[in-house]
Amino acid sequence: MDCSRVQPLLEEYFEGTLGEGRLAAPRSAELVADHLATCARCAAELHQIERTVAAFEAIPQVVPSRELLAAITSRVAELPAPRERRTASGWRWVAVTAAISMAALGAISYLLPLLITERLAADIAALGKLENAAILIREWFAAAPAILLALWVTLGKLWQWFALTARAVAPTVGAYLAVEVGILCAIVFVLHARSRRTPARQTLLI
Amino acid sequence: MRDDSELISLCLAGRGSPADHRDAFDALVARHYRGIYNMVYRMLGNSEDAADLTQETFLRVYSRLDSFELGRSFLAWMRTIASNLCIDHLRRRGVPAVSLDERLESGVEEADRAAALEKQVELAEDSRRVLAAVQKLPEKQRAVLVLRHVEGLKLEEIAETLRMPLGTVKTMLFRGRAAVREMVGEL
Numbered sequence: 001m002d003c004s005r006v007q008p009l010l011e012e013y014f015e016g017t018l019g020e021g022r023l024a025a026p027r028s029a030e031l032v033a034d035h036l037a038t039c040a041r042c043a044a045e046l047h048q049i050e051r052t053v054a055a056f057e058a059i060p061q062v063v064p065s066r067e068l069l070a071a072i073t074s075r076v077a078e079l080p081a082p083r084e085r086r087t088a089s090g091w092r093w094v095a096v097t098a099a100i101s102m103a104a105l106g107a108i109s110y111l112l113p114l115l116i117t118e119r120l121a122a123d124i125a126a127l128g129k130l131e132n133a134a135i136l137i138r139e140w141f142a143a144a145p146a147i148l149l150a151l152w153v154t155l156g157k158l159w160q161w162f163a164l165t166a167r168a169v170a171p172t173v174g175a176y177l178a179v180e181v182g183i184l185c186a187i188v189f190v191l192h193a194r195s196r197r198t199p200a201r202q203t204l205l206i
Numbered sequence: 207m208r209d210d211s212e213l214i215s216l217c218l219a220g221r222g223s224p225a226d227h228r229d230a231f232d233a234l235v236a237r238h239y240r241g242i243y244n245m246v247y248r249m250l251g252n253s254e255d256a257a258d259l260t261q262e263t264f265l266r267v268y269s270r271l272d273s274f275e276l277g278r279s280f281l282a283w284m285r286t287i288a289s290n291l292c293i294d295h296l297r298r299r300g301v302p303a304v305s306l307d308e309r310l311e312s313g314v315e316e317a318d319r320a321a322a323l324e325k326q327v328e329l330a331e332d333s334r335r336v337l338a339a340v341q342k343l344p345e346k347q348r349a350v351l352v353l354r355h356v357e358g359l360k361l362e363e364i365a366e367t368l369r370m371p372l373g374t375v376k377t378m379l380f381r382g383r384a385a386v387r388e389m390v391g392e393l
Contacts, residue, residue, distance in 0.1 A: 011380035017361065052387050055332035056340070056355040064243040068257050072239060072264045073232045079268055081217070081227040 001035045006042050014049045105148045147190070151183050210234060210280040217271055231271075235264055238281060242288050248352045249292040251341040259295060263288040285357065286367045289349050296345035332390075339389035340382075346370075347382035354379055 009032055012018040019028035036043050208216075216230035242263055247256035266287050274283055340351055346368070353364045361379070365372045 011383060012376070015361075015376070015379070017376060048387060048392065049383065051332070052336060052383060052390060053355060055336040055390075056351070056386075057358075059248070059333045059337055059356065061240075061244050062247050062253070064240055064247075064253075064257065064260070068243065068260060069236060069239055071257075072235050072261050073228075075261060075265055076231060076235070076268050077228055079265065 001031045003035075003039060003042055006032055006035045006039070007045060010042065010046050010049060014046060014053070101152065102149070105152070147187065148183070151186060155179055155183060208233070210237075211276050214271060214274060214276060214280065231268055234280070238284060239264065241281070242284060245285065245352060245357055246288055246292055248337075248340070248356045249289070249345075249348055250295065251337075255295065259288070259291050262291055266291070282363065282367060285353070285359075286369070289353070289368055293345045293349055296348070335390045336386060339386040342389065343382050343385060347378045347385070350375055350378040351382045351386070 009018055009028065013029060013032045018032065036046060213230045213234050217227045217234075239260060243256055243260045246259045246263070247253060250256050250259060263284060267284055270287075274280065340348055343351065349368060350364055353359045353367060354361070359367065361372060361375050364370075364379075365375045368375070370378075
């Protein structure tokens, strides 16, 4: 390596990052070091970098006035506390998403039973070899709003505690979707468990 | 002594009066205002602007405290806010800052106590020259140099603080230092 190639690399060499991310990383630093051992001009250039950085880092700390601390705290005192805004915005956010979700769930629980025709129910029953599926499905969809409301309130409270108090995870749309998916999984699980009940009850329902 | 995360939790816990929350925040201010002032001062080059921007930093920190993610470094978060304020300020100002060096040489008397204390500080001649040269750099280069050599941050931390790619940080650091060397001459 000659001086014209080494000098543009000296800053990076000094920083210890020469060739980072490149295939020739270790070799580049070695080549520069070899050149510096034999070239007084480049060595002087590196020394100049070291002196400049040393001078910069030797700049002493400045001491702000005590009045600055008082000024900051008195101006902060004029602002509303973060908790107040947080709680208000948190509740508003929970209320809006709860309203939207409840409306969506209500619409689904109203519309789905209408879609379950006798014929479709019979087909489902045939597929699952489940007797009286139509009655069971209608029964469950009739109870769905109450079940969903209970689930929503419970999970909503848990989520609110998690988001506002624990604050370990930001209240993102993705996280909320995860809760929604959790609700759906719970519903499917309950329906599935219910569908496996003894046939005696199903017979009675006929 | 409570750490930063505990104090922030107290500010946001939803318990106690607004005064309790402010007490917790005041403790955070008392802990960090010197460090932030120093960083801002080195970026702006004068005590008056540094005091204003330090105040502005803490007001912004307080008003955005509910967006701070517990578990991350509070100081790093404040540095990001302070750096952005400084860069915006320097960009708006549009002219190179008057350096401490030039202020002292021109005999401008500092009115406030901060400046009086500053005068008591004996800067080594090399440091004075370097500091004066840094004040003439473009705002982002200046921020990178201050974060690297005053705050002692690693390159990756600077990239995170200034929301810049690592390569850009390196380029700014190397070009900034080269420019300082050129302005300062031989030390």
